[in-house]
Amino acid sequence: MSGQMSGPAGGQVRGLIRTALADADATVPQLMSTLRSLGATRVSRSVVERSLADDPACVAIEELGRIRWHLDGDLVAMERTDAVGGEGEDGTGVRVVDRDVSRAGLDALELRDWQADALAAWSATGRGVVEAVTGSGKTRLALAAVRLVVERGGGVLVLVPSLGLQDQWVRELASVVPRGRIGRLGGGRADDLDSNDVLVATPQSAAELPITPPHGPPGLLVADEAHRYGAATWGSALKPEFALRLALTATFEREDDGVLDVLAPYFGEVVHRYSYADAARDGTIAPFDLTLVGVPLTPVERERHDALDARVRRLTGSLIAGSGLPRDPRALISALSAIVADAQRTGRDGPQVRAAREYLSAVRERRTVAAGAARKSDVVAALAPALAARRTLVFTDTVEQAEGVVALLRRGGTAASVLHGGLEDRQRRSRLARFGRGELVALAAPRVLDEGVDLPDADVALALSAFRTRRHLIQRLGRVLRLKPDGRAAHLVLLHASGTLEDPARGGHHGFLAQVDGVARVRTDLDLTDLDLPGAPGTPGPTGGPPGGPLEPLIGRLAGFPDVGDGGR
Numbered sequence: 001m002s003g004q005m006s007g008p009a010g011g012q013v014r015g016l017i018r019t020a021l022a023d024a025d026a027t028v029p030q031l032m033s034t035l036r037s038l039g040a041t042r043v044s045r046s047v048v049e050r051s052l053a054d055d056p057a058c059v060a061i062e063e064l065g066r067i068r069w070h071l072d073g074d075l076v077a078m079e080r081t082d083a084v085g086g087e088g089e090d091g092t093g094v095r096v097v098d099r100d101v102s103r104a105g106l107d108a109l110e111l112r113d114w115q116a117d118a119l120a121a122w123s124a125t126g127r128g129v130v131e132a133v134t135g136s137g138k139t140r141l142a143l144a145a146v147r148l149v150v151e152r153g154g155g156v157l158v159l160v161p162s163l164g165l166q167d168q169w170v171r172e173l174a175s176v177v178p179r180g181r182i183g184r185l186g187g188g189r190a191d192d193l194d195s196n197d198v199l200v201a202t203p204q205s206a207a208e209l210p211i212t213p214p215h216g217p218p219g220l221l222v223a224d225e226a227h228r229y230g231a232a233t234w235g236s237a238l239k240p241e242f243a244l245r246l247a248l249t250a251t252f253e254r255e256d257d258g259v260l261d262v263l264a265p266y267f268g269e270v271v272h273r274y275s276y277a278d279a280a281r282d283g284t285i286a287p288f289d290l291t292l293v294g295v296p297l298t299p300v301e302r303e304r305h306d307a308l309d310a311r312v313r314r315l316t317g318s319l320i321a322g323s324g325l326p327r328d329p330r331a332l333i334s335a336l337s338a339i340v341a342d343a344q345r346t347g348r349d350g351p352q353v354r355a356a357r358e359y360l361s362a363v364r365e366r367r368t369v370a371a372g373a374a375r376k377s378d379v380v381a382a383l384a385p386a387l388a389a390r391r392t393l394v395f396t397d398t399v400e401q402a403e404g405v406v407a408l409l410r411r412g413g414t415a416a417s418v419l420h421g422g423l424e425d426r427q428r429r430s431r432l433a434r435f436g437r438g439e440l441v442a443l444a445a446p447r448v449l450d451e452g453v454d455l456p457d458a459d460v461a462l463a464l465s466a467f468r469t470r471r472h473l474i475q476r477l478g479r480v481l482r483l484k485p486d487g488r489a490a491h492l493v494l495l496h497a498s499g500t501l502e503d504p505a506r507g508g509h510h511g512f513l514a515q516v517d518g519v520a521r522v523r524t525d526l527d528l529t530d531l532d533l534p535g536a537p538g539t540p541g542p543t544g545g546p547p548g549g550p551l552e553p554l555i556g557r558l559a560g561f562p563d564v565g566d567g568g569r
Contacts, residue, residue: 013051016040016215021058021071028052031069038215109176112284115141118272122246123148126218128271129226129247129263134478135286136279138248139169142222143176145246146198149220150177154244155193155213156220158200159237161228163187163425164432169200169224185209193219203229207236218243226263227252235262250474276519285481288490290520291554294498295375296529305500308366315359323352336360370500371397371465375528379495380405382551383462384412386558387442390491391435391458392416393479394444397465402444405464409442416442457482460491460558474512489521491558498529522557526550 020026020034028049035043052058052069059070111119114132118141122128132138146156158173160166166184173182177198183191186202193199193213201211213219219242223229226247229238238245247267252259279285297305316332319325326332336356343353380394387409394409394416396402402418409416417431417440434440446465461480480490494509496502504513504525517523528550 013040013043013047014055016043017048017051017055018057018071019215021069022073025061025068025070027066027068039212040215109140109144109147111140111144112137112282114272114274114278114282114284115144118274119144121271124271125268126244127246127268129249129252129267129269130272130274131249131252131270132272132274133276133279133285133481134250134474135481135483136274136284138250139172139224142224142246142248143172145220145244146173146222147176149217149244150197152217153214154217154219155196156198156222157193157206157211157213157239157242158198158222158224159203159206159229160200160224161203163202164429165224166200166202173198173200185211201237203234203237206239207233211239212241220244220246222246222248223267224248226267227259230259230262235266238262238266250478276515279481280519284483286483286488286490287521288477288481288492289522289524289557290516291491291493291522291524291526291557292504293379293493293495293526293551293554294503294529295373295379295495297369297373297497297499298375301369301373301497302499305366305369305497308362308369311362312359312366315355315362319352319355319359333360333363367501368397370497370502372401373497376464376495376497377404377408379528379551380462380464381408381412383493383555383558384409384414386555387460387462388413388415389560390441390460390558391438392442392460392462393458394442395461395463395465396444396446398446401464402446405444406442409444414441416440416444419443419445457484458490459484459488460493462493462495464495474515477512477516493554493558498527524553526554 016035016038017031020031020038026034028045031048031052032043032045035048052060057072059072061068061070115137118130118132122130122145130138130141132141142158146158149156158169160169163186166187170182170184174180179197181195181197183189183193183196183199184201185191185199186205190205191199193211199211221239221242221244223238223246226249229235245267247263252263252270276285280287296302316329319336320327320332325335336359339353339356340360343349392414394402394405396405399418399420399422402420406416406418417434419428419431423431431440431443435443458480461477477492480492484490496504496508498505500506500508502508504510
């Protein structure tokens with residue numbers, strides 16, 4: 001891997017020399033000066049002289065006792081004409097492109113209208129962010145951009161947040177990149193752009209190494225799940241040497257200042273947005289039903305939650321009084337987190353730091369009480385039999401909650417397993433493969449399935465955990481929105497603890513719900529606060545509950561029974 005073109009390969013040195021001589025004849029010292037201006041700062045004179053001697057297109061001309069080098073343009077043209085297969089190299093590392101073959105490869109992508117519009121908007125400047133809902137085809141749009149750059153001789157760096165997505169991108173690129181020169185960086189591989197057209201890299205690996213595109217046409221950097229590169233560590237993978245930059249994301253937002261400080265300065269503005277309403281109108285995502293289920297806290301949970309809620313309100317008043325801290329809860333949490341992080345780094349302490357720590361602790365515990373509400377497990381038990389024939393993703397708040405959910409699903413006849421970051425990579429891949437083959441019907445995970453994982457298609461997203469941002473919920477719904485071969489609908493079931501900040505009545509998920517209201521085929525709001533839940537102690541077992549029970553319509557829909565929702569748009 002080269003940084004500032006240090007130590008380029010022989011073919012690349014030859015290409016640089018030919019580029020320099022294409023403008024005018026030159027002596028070796030003049031060539032050395034030109035090569036340095038082109039970025040090849042560490043190429044030695046002996047390497048240049050050896051490359052000149054070995055290249056038949058470079059002709060030595062003696063004038064007044066001095067040797068000047070001349071590029072034989074006719075010989076270069078002949079080399080290009082003799083290139084085999086329509087797309088190859090002419091011995092300099094410069095591609096000889098058959099435009100008809102290349103255009104056919106691009107046309108084979110069959111871009112949808114929105115993808116073509118987004119590509120055109122990005123192409124206007126060669127920089128920008130495309131924000132499109134998960135499952136609508138952002139990757140295909142990026143493949144088209146990659147094809148356009150590669151066919152013009154530019155190198156491409158694709159950043160992906162996980163090895164699973166690295167595998168997915170390499171597979172997708174195989175049919176797009178001429179001659180299939182695709183390298184990997186990360187996961188035990190250390191390829192580079194000297195010998196590949198496209199390098200698919202994890203940010204951890206890319207951040208540690210200098211990566212530059214080959215000299216010539218501008219290089220392209222594509223960032224998948226781009227919102228994740230706003231942190232300082234991953235942001236180091238955003239290489240300034242790439243003039244063309246494309247960011248892909250479902251939601252261009254973060255909980256910190258990463259968008260403002262890192263992402264926007266590098267990629268520029270959002271050049272195209274593709275919303276749920278757009279995707280539903282165009283039929284690029286599966287039709288979906290949305291059910292919100294409110295469950296009560298137990299008396300013990302309610303007492304604990306309300307005590308924490310009161311403490312948060314008290315601390316909020318004391319923290320913002322005359323301090324200049326923001327009143328907006330999200331902005332306040334961000335500001336207090338920064339105060340605590342600075343205190344940890346500097347060892348500073350004081351009343352404000354202690355109050356900030358107490359506030360953040362109370363907020364976390366209050367959220368934990370709501371996310372882990374015991375009665376959510378009763379709902380899972382009731383739904384388990386209906387989910388036995390539905391490929392389901394269950395999103396939980398903790399590993400323990402995921403394990404409890406799996407136990408309930410198995411008792412209800414659903415083949416389920418847990419997926420979390422504590423598993424070995426081999427175990428995670430095995431369980432994902434079994435899920436893809438249908439040997440597992442459900443996977444439960446604490447946030448590890450949000451993004452960065454190449455998942456097989458699923459029908460149902462069952463979300464038990466509270467969501468810190470709109471982005472989390474959009475990512476989770478997107479996991480089931482890819483079009484199904486038989487046109488069947490997807491289902492998102494969102495559980496929340498009534499009377500907490502999870503509750504839509506108290507503003508829970510308002511940003512997300514504003515996007516999907518009117519887009520979902522059916523939105524159903526179930527309030528189980530004053531009712532006995534199926535599966536709860538003293539009530540019938542998890543077979544759907546009593547006839548006419550509040551969960552019966554949802555159970556019937558998940559089980560595939562026709563209802564009014566299936567006759568919708």
